[in-house]
Amino acid sequence: MAGQDWSITIVPSGSTAAFQPQNGQAGQPQNTENSDLVSWNNRTGEQHQPWPATADYQPLPDDQITKGTAGCNYLSDPIEPWESSQPAYLCTVPTSGETTTIYYVCKFHPNEHGTIVVNA
Amino acid sequence: MRKLFFVLLLALPLAAQQPCPTGQPLPKVPEIAAQNGFLRGTITVASAQVMIPFRVPTTAPTAASTYNCYPQWVRILRGSTTPAYPATTGNNIGTAMPGPTLRARVGDLVQLTLLNQIDPNVFPYSIDQGEKSFGCDQTTVYPANAGDQFPNCFHGSSTVNIHFHGSHTNPNATGDNVFLELRPSPRTQDQANAPVVNGETFKSAFDDFFKQCESMLKPADPLIEWPTKWSDLPAAYTQKQEELLKAYDASGKYQKKLWPVDARQIAQGAWAQYYIGAYPYCWRIPQYTQTVWPPVQPPVSESAAANMTKVQPRHAHGPDPANTEGAGTAEMPGKEPTRLLQMGQSPGTHWYHAHKHGSTAINVSNGMTGAFIMEGQYDDDLNAFYGANWTRTQPLMVINQLGVAPNLERGGGGTTGPGGTGQPLGQDKGPGFAVNGQMQPVVSMQPGEVQMWRIVNTSSRAGAYLSLPTGFQWRQLSQDGVQFNNANYTNPIFQNQPLLLMPGNRADMLVMAPSRTGSTPLLVQNVVDPTNDLPTAAQVTMLTIKVAGTAKPMQFIPQAPQFPPFLADIKANEVTGSKVIRFSTSKGSTGASDHFIDNKQFSGEVGQVVLLNTVEEWKVVNETYGPPIAHPFHIHINPFQVVEVFDPNETIPDPNNPGKTLPMYVTTGTSTVAGQCAIDLTDSTTWKPCGKQSADNAIWWDVFAIPSGKQFKDTSGNVIASVPGYFKMRSRFVDYAGYYVLHCHILAHEDRGMMTIVEVAPLRSPYSHH
Numbered sequence: 001m002a003g004q005d006w007s008i009t010i011v012p013s014g015s016t017a018a019f020q021p022q023n024g025q026a027g028q029p030q031n032t033e034n035s036d037l038v039s040w041n042n043r044t045g046e047q048h049q050p051w052p053a054t055a056d057y058q059p060l061p062d063d064q065i066t067k068g069t070a071g072c073n074y075l076s077d078p079i080e081p082w083e084s085s086q087p088a089y090l091c092t093v094p095t096s097g098e099t100t101t102i103y104y105v106c107k108f109h110p111n112e113h114g115t116i117v118v119n120a
Numbered sequence: 121m122r123k124l125f126f127v128l129l130l131a132l133p134l135a136a137q138q139p140c141p142t143g144q145p146l147p148k149v150p151e152i153a154a155q156n157g158f159l160r161g162t163i164t165v166a167s168a169q170v171m172i173p174f175r176v177p178t179t180a181p182t183a184a185s186t187y188n189c190y191p192q193w194v195r196i197l198r199g200s201t202t203p204a205y206p207a208t209t210g211n212n213i214g215t216a217m218p219g220p221t222l223r224a225r226v227g228d229l230v231q232l233t234l235l236n237q238i239d240p241n242v243f244p245y246s247i248d249q250g251e252k253s254f255g256c257d258q259t260t261v262y263p264a265n266a267g268d269q270f271p272n273c274f275h276g277s278s279t280v281n282i283h284f285h286g287s288h289t290n291p292n293a294t295g296d297n298v299f300l301e302l303r304p305s306p307r308t309q310d311q312a313n314a315p316v317v318n319g320e321t322f323k324s325a326f327d328d329f330f331k332q333c334e335s336m337l338k339p340a341d342p343l344i345e346w347p348t349k350w351s352d353l354p355a356a357y358t359q360k361q362e363e364l365l366k367a368y369d370a371s372g373k374y375q376k377k378l379w380p381v382d383a384r385q386i387a388q389g390a391w392a393q394y395y396i397g398a399y400p401y402c403w404r405i406p407q408y409t410q411t412v413w414p415p416v417q418p419p420v421s422e423s424a425a426a427n428m429t430k431v432q433p434r435h436a437h438g439p440d441p442a443n444t445e446g447a448g449t450a451e452m453p454g455k456e457p458t459r460l461l462q463m464g465q466s467p468g469t470h471w472y473h474a475h476k477h478g479s480t481a482i483n484v485s486n487g488m489t490g491a492f493i494m495e496g497q498y499d500d501d502l503n504a505f506y507g508a509n510w511t512r513t514q515p516l517m518v519i520n521q522l523g524v525a526p527n528l529e530r531g532g533g534g535t536t537g538p539g540g541t542g543q544p545l546g547q548d549k550g551p552g553f554a555v556n557g558q559m560q561p562v563v564s565m566q567p568g569e570v571q572m573w574r575i576v577n578t579s580s581r582a583g584a585y586l587s588l589p590t591g592f593q594w595r596q597l598s599q600d601g602v603q604f605n606n607a608n609y610t611n612p613i614f615q616n617q618p619l620l621l622m623p624g625n626r627a628d629m630l631v632m633a634p635s636r637t638g639s640t641p642l643l644v645q646n647v648v649d650p651t652n653d654l655p656t657a658a659q660v661t662m663l664t665i666k667v668a669g670t671a672k673p674m675q676f677i678p679q680a681p682q683f684p685p686f687l688a689d690i691k692a693n694e695v696t697g698s699k700v701i702r703f704s705t706s707k708g709s710t711g712a713s714d715h716f717i718d719n720k721q722f723s724g725e726v727g728q729v730v731l732l733n734t735v736e737e738w739k740v741v742n743e744t745y746g747p748p749i750a751h752p753f754h755i756h757i758n759p760f761q762v763v764e765v766f767d768p769n770e771t772i773p774d775p776n777n778p779g780k781t782l783p784m785y786v787t788t789g790t791s792t793v794a795g796q797c798a799i800d801l802t803d804s805t806t807w808k809p810c811g812k813q814s815a816d817n818a819i820w821w822d823v824f825a826i827p828s829g830k831q832f833k834d835t836s837g838n839v840i841a842s843v844p845g846y847f848k849m850r851s852r853f854v855d856y857a858g859y860y861v862l863h864c865h866i867l868a869h870e871d872r873g874m875m876t877i878v879e880v881a882p883l884r885s886p887y888s889h890h
Contacts, residue, residue, distance in 0.1 A: 003174055004190050005524040007242045012311075023136055023169075023191055023213070035530045037259060039244035043313065070261055070531045080373070082309045087258035088244030090530055 002035040005088075008114065010042045010079070017044045017106070019114030029101070029115040032091045038116060040076060040085040050075040050085070050114070051107035059105050075104055091118045136213075140173045140187040142560035146515060146663065149217060149491070149556055150201030152232075154224035157339075160330070161200040162233040162319060163220065165280050165304075165474075165488065167242050168196050169213045172522050173559050175552050181646065182658045187552060187559050192524050193242040194486035195277065195474075216557035218518040218578070219490030222472065226465045226496040227339055227407035230284075231330040233322075234399045237315040238304040240278035244525070247278050247304070256478075261531040266712040270478075272721045272873030274526060277479035278304045281399075283756070284492060285624060286470030286601040286822055288406060288463055290345045291757050291860040293352075293391050294333075295403040298475040298756070298861060303378075305397035306364070317364070317397025325354040326400045333402035342406035342461055343855060350386040357400075364396040405494060406855065408464025413685035415460040462733060462854035463686045466759065466820070467496025468601030469574040469626045471518075477722065477875065481580045481867035485523040487557065489578035491516055498603050501681035502572065506674075514572040515563055519621075519662070521551040521579040521646075526868055528712065549646040549653065550581035553662050562664045563642075565633040568673035572597070573629045577621035580867035582646040583752070583825065585654060586619045589642050589665055591634035594619075595676050598628040602687065602759050602820035609680035620650055622752040624823035624865040630676050633667045640665045648866070649748040649828050651769045655781075689816060690735060690761050690850040697736040699728060702844075703751045703826055703864065703874065704743035714873070715751075715864065721873030728862070730853040732882045737763070741846040742826035750825035750845075752865035755878065759822045760851035763815035766808050767827035768843045772796065784810060785843075787832060801832055801841035815850075823865050824849065857882045 008030050009020045018026035019040070032038060042048055052060045052073040066072040071092045076085035093100050097120045106112040152161035171189035175181060197219025198205050206214055224230065240247040244259065255270025256263040263273050284296045291297060305317035336346040350358060365379040382392040410416065470492040474483035499511045555561050565571060577584050588594060596614050598604055608614055619627055641664050645657035701717065708714040718727060730736060738760075740753050748769065771781035772795040788798045788806075797810035827845030834840055863875035 002178055003524070003527070003530065004172075004192060005243070007193055022193075035532070037244060037525055037530060041241040043241070043311065045309070068260065068264060072260060074260070082241065082307075083373075084241040084243060084245045086245035087260055087262075088525070088529070090260035 002033045004033065005037045005039070006030055006032055007084070008038060008040045010040055010044055010048050012044050016109060017046065017048060017112050019050075019112065021114075029117045031117050031119065033119045034091065034093045036091045036118075037088040038091060039088045040079055042079040042081055042083055042085070045081045047078050047080055047108060048112070049078040049107040050104045053103045053105045053113065055101075055103055057103060057105050057110075057113040059107060059110060073102070078107075091116065093118050093120045137188045137190040138171075140171070140189040140559045142187075143664065144558055144561050146517070146561040146563050147217065147556045147558060149221045149516060149518060150199070150203055150205055151221040151223050152199050152201055154228045157225075157228050158334075159222060159224040159228050159230045159232065161220070162235060163197055163199045163282070164235045164237055164319075166196055166198060166237045167193055167239045169193055170196065170216045170487070171213060172216060172524065173552060173554060180549070180658065181552055181660045183660060185552065185660060194524065195238050195280075195483055195488055196486065197488050197490055216487055216522055216554060218487060218520065218556060219472070221490055221516060222492040223512075224405060224492075224494055226405050226467050226494055229334060229337060229339075229404050230401060231333065232401040233319070233326055234280070234282060234302060234401060235317070235319060236278075236280055236302045236304045236397055237318070238278040238280075239307060239313065240304055243277065247276065257529060259525075259529045262529040265531055265710055266528050266872075267708045267710040267714070268872060271724075272871070273478060274482060274529060274868075274871055275478040276301075276476060277482040279476050279479065280474045280483065280488070281476050282401065282472050283475035284470070284472050286466075286468070286492070286626070286759075288465045288757060288759070288855070289403050290856050291858040292345060293347050294399075294401050295345070296756060296860070297391065299393060299859070300391070300399065301394050301476055302399045303368070303394065303396045306367075315397070322357050322360070322398045322400075325356040326398075329354050329357070329400050330402060337402070337404045339404065339407070342404050343459065345856075347402075349389060350392055361395055365394060368396065405465045406461055406463075407496075408461055408684060408686045410460075411685060413688045415462065417460060463758065463852055464684060465494055466602040466684065466687065467494050467498040468598045468603055469576060469628055470494055470601040471576045471578060471626065473578060478871050481526055481871050482524075484578065484580040484867055485521065485526070487520060487522055489518065489520060489576075491518050491574065491576050493574065494601070497684070498598075498681045502677060505677045506570070511572060514574065517555050517573060517575045517663075519553045519555050519575065519577050519579065519584060520557075521581055522554050522557070523551050528868065549648050549657070550579065552660065553579065553584055553644055553646065555663050560661050560663055562639075562666050565631075565665060565667050566669045566672035567633055567635045567637060567667055568671050570630055570632045570674035570676060573631050574626070575619075575621060575629065576626045577623055579623045581623060582648055583620055583622040583625075583650060584662070585645040585647050585650065585657070586621070586662070587643045587659065588616050588618065589640045591636065591640060592665070593632040593676075595630045596627055597630055597680070598626075599819050600626050600759060600822045603628075603683065604680055604819070605683040605687070605817060606680040607817045608819065620647075622750075622823055622825045622865065623867070624752060624754055625821075632674070632676065633665070635671065635673075637667050637669075640667070649750045650825065651750070651767055651771070651827065652748040687820060689818060690852060692815070694735045695737045695850060696734045697730070698738065699736060700739045700741060701728070701753075701862070702741045702743055703753065705749055705751075705869075715869040717862075717874055717876045720876070722875040725877065726859070726879045727876030728878045730878065730880050732857045732880050733854050735850065735852050737848060737850045739846055739848050740824075740826050741844045742828050743842070743844045745829045745831045745842055748828035749866070750828050751869065751874065752823045752825045753862065754823045754865040755851070755862040756860040757856060757880075758851050758853055759820040760824075760849040761815070761818035761820055762824055762847050762849050763818050764809060764813050764848040765827065766846050768799075768807070768830035768845055769828065785830075799843070801843070807843050818850075821849075853880050856880065
């Protein structure tokens with residue numbers, strides 16, 4: 001199946017913020033499927049920007065960021081307080097079809113991280 | 121350890137999807153019903169999570185298709201209804217349901233408050249991005265993959281208005297005005313996240329406004345238009361709107377400002393376009409009270425004559441020039457009528473939906489649609505035969521292809537799968553049809569019972585082709601909210617036939633159950649181009665009819681309800697003007713389809729001008745050749761009669777090969793069989809239907825699918841001629857001047873530019889030779 005839209009909420013968490021998947025708890029992955037759209041709803045007073053990371057949550061350098069095509073890894077522009085993200089992120093799995101996990105951190109707060117699981 | 125954690129993550133439920141329930145009783149949609157001549161209530165647009173069905177697999181539907189329901193944030197319509205809707209706010213996940221059914225009677229005054237409490241942040245950045253200069257919604261691939269440019273792109277889906285589809289009324293101000301844009305209320309910036317504008321904010325101001333509106337819009341003269349200017353709205357409302365709009369502009373987030381637009385329009389005497397949080401609708405459903413058509417001017421008393429506003433006589437020839445003296449000015453409150461209502465509102469099954477350009481497809485797919493039942497003599501006659509209040513107890517079926525963001529925003533669209541994978545979908549005509557928000561619900565009948573089904577196809581994309589359920593009989597009572605006359609109702613060619621409802625179409629059907637008990641599916645095929653799609657579209661179950669209990673033998677009403685005189689056939693000698701309107705689809709530079717009317721996309725400029733109270737015949741042409749799309753033509757305010765249809769792709773049964781078909785139209789010089797016609801590819805005057813089509817008893821519509829074109833090719837595959845499909849319609853452009861729209865009712869096409877403005881203009885001659 002495919003074609004759903006998911007909203008991850010950025011919520012206050014102590015002195016920082018956390019990524020809360022739709023109908024889930026902060027720290028859990030956002031489960032999606034191929035060709036779903038994901039956005040982030042910033043419900044904090046600070047700017048955040050989901051940024052692709054390695055599996056141990058190290059942000060990828062700018063030269064490893066791809067934009068504008070299906071399968072790219074750019075997730076969102078900076079998200080202003082109390083706004084949602086753009087562009088909406090299009091989840092895709094590789095042509096080989098296996099389930100993919102996308103790791104990300106906040107570019108401005110690298111200790112804030114989350115995952116998106118894209119099921120084939 | 122890390123590996124174990126990963127396994128645990130994958131073991132979590134996949135976003136709580138579940139098989140969609142089927143076999144549930146057809147839900148009754150809560151209603152806002154008129155009382156004592158007033159349709160009063162509040163319609164709230166909100167964001168909520170509801171279970172939305174998605175087909176498994178995503179490819180074209182088959183009998184084996186199933187549906188999984190996912191909790192999805194959508195924009196919903198709810199209202200001050202009885203009974204109340206189940207709560208679906210916050211993280212309480214509700215079931216899908218159309219907006220409240222509106223039920224009123226012709227002649228009633230509509231007084232509805234529209235509240236916009238959408239939280240735009242639960243969607244991808246969806247507040248109208250026109251103010252951020254780049255305009256369109258943005259996803260990883262959209263709009264670059266489509267080449268769309270503002271305003272003809274998906275955008276601004278948290279901004280709404282309401283189109284009262286099928287209404288014959290004032291298209292301006294607080295009437296059926298689709299140009300206004302109501303933005304969502306600001307919200308508190310705390311974890312309560314509550315809308316600042318709520319039902320109480322303007323209650324007092326709107327109460328005053330509705331009271332004044334009632335005093336202005338007297339039932340005796342439904343041509344009166346009020347309000348007409350900004351100062352007619354309560355000061356408490358306009359001042360707060362100015363404050364809200366200026367605060368929006370001052371937020372620093374937007375390059376384009378809203379209040380200056382309103383201020384300019386107000387200064388020009390036009391109706392302001394932008395509002396925030398709440399908007400009042402007030403308009404009268406016009407009742408035609410005369411027993412003849414054309415209407416006859418009643419004797420006027422001397423005192424009344426002294427009060428009449430004498431205006432320039434009109435020079436065009438309308439339905440009856442003697443009766444339309446003074447046409448061209450809206451009737452003013454407090455004055456005796458100077459012209460007569462030419463068309464009343466047809467009592468029947470109409471509907472309403474969000475109609476903000478750029479977001480109609482998303483909003484309607486989300487479920488922002490509802491039925492609007494306008495009662496009248498039609499209901500009285502049915503109830504006189506079947507019993508008191510019978511029509512109010514009968515099933516209403518609001519069908520919709522529920523969904524979220526369009527495929528094009530995911531890199532798909534047309535016949536290509538989403539995700540940029542290029543996965544062919546085959547005959548993808550959108551999601552399956554939900555009925556009152558449910559997949560495959562059950563309608564209960566007793567053996568022999570006759571029910572009246574009001575069916576509304578509110579889908580944004582596909583037509584629903586319904587086959588007569590086995591063992592049942594049905595008769596069509598009306599099309600698009602306009603009742604059949606007795607000749608059509610009793611004509612066998614309209615009885616027990618399949619029913620095609622393109623997006624926006626409605627039909628009232630009298631359905632008779634068989635004498636036996638048991639369950640029978642109502643099968644549907646979803647089609648975008650009926651002629652080309654039907655041979656291969658799978659039949660799937662839309663609902664199940666369960667016949668059980670004691671026998672309840674009933675009859676079809678022998679005669680159609682009394683036919684209103686204003687629905688008399690439009691004769692050829694009434695027609696005073698003609699036009700040709702061309703719809704077309706072609707591939708753009710990115711490979712995505714672009715959609716045009718008269719080779720233009722929507723620009724906010726007037727595309728067609730018609731004089732008020734004139735009658736025109738339009739040839740509506742479809743120059744789309746592939747993939748075939750029968751664009752559903754829709755025009756607001758006035759219904760039309762279809763008097764000629766030419767479908768170059770039409771087929772006939774092959775007399776020599778049972779089960780096979782032959783093209784109805786072949787080229788000159790080709791041998792033909794009975795039923796085939798030859799057209800000369802070098803002579804476009806021969807591109808017309810086989811035989812003569814009668815315009816007598818023509819059915820009234822407000823959405824009609826334009827047959828797609830056909831390209832004839834030589835043996836090498838080279839195109840010799842492109843023959844467009846078309847239909848001809850006649851319409852009376854009467855009673856209400858102003859601006860409204862015509863468009864394709866495949867709403868993604870409309871959002872992406874297949875719409876134009878119609879100006880119905882009063883004739884104000886600067887010269888008189890009398």
